Amino acid sequence: MDVDGALRDHGLRRTPQRRAVLDALMGGRAMSAQEVHEAARVTTPELGLSTVYRTLITLSEAGVVDAIGQHDGEATYRLCSGGHHHHLICDTCRRVVELSECDLTAVQDAIAAEHGFSVTGHSLTFHGVCGDCARSGSGAG
């Protein structure tokens, strides 16, 4: 999915700042607003931090990015496809793999019945170390 298409498809104006934010997230890693800011400033030095925050909020609402988890007290975001999915996160390089298969419906129903809940959703996140990082022994994005 290209950056411009993502923006246009959601009725968002295409500005250099938004392109820069999306470009930074294109690497597929989970990034905090501050990290996005740093990364995007390489190509767009005049980008303001508040614009990054605002853009991330806008993109979250549009479903273009997901807010997944926290890293050192900072919320982290990632480019995501639309539907229901889970995440597999490399704790070393913070790469995130989307898992689209989801076999938890049965489990969810069983739990709902057992505890008298009406379960509306679930979130499942796997943590580990990706092959690249395992091989290189350190963070090799």
Next chain:
Amino acid sequence: MDVDGALRDHGLRRTPQRRAVLDALMGGRAMSAQEVHEAARVTTPELGLSTVYRTLITLSEAGVVDAIGQHDGEATYRLCSGGHHHHLICDTCRRVVELSECDLTAVQDAIAAEHGFSVTGHSLTFHGVCGDCARSGSGAG
């Protein structure tokens, strides 16, 4: 598990403040530091907010409480048993049920193999509405 026992078993000093924090969490709901502070102040008015933060950190490290999720930008905590478990959260009254059964080992192995990760752990959280809240139609903790 009683409050004093929990503290003693982890080699923590038993102070009125810590008892008050644990008492507040005894309800089994997920609470933010500020909510714990408010609740605990009913019985321990001189309790300081920073003490609550420090106590929650101490208790987290001791494994007495879990930091689970965020509510309105505030981290929430809950009394938890020691081992690996998942959570079933009522979005209305924020009651949390611990789920000890965990059938994800096979899924985890399959995912690890498929994506070349070495998976070290996972977290699974179900959200929904508990029976009490469903019946009363509103938050009836």
Next chain:
DNA sequence: TTTCGTGCAAATATTTTGCACAGAA
């Protein structure tokens, strides 16, 4: 032209920390 997006700086809100004193072991 009209509307939306942005930069800057100030404002908010949560969480952390320094220090002197009180309380638990």
Next chain:
DNA sequence: TTCTGTGCAAAATATTTGCACGAAA
């Protein structure tokens, strides 16, 4: 007595917001 825990207030940090200007449609 000794060492840890606490209260208070100030500090640090992340995030949000107001406002005037600039750029996209």
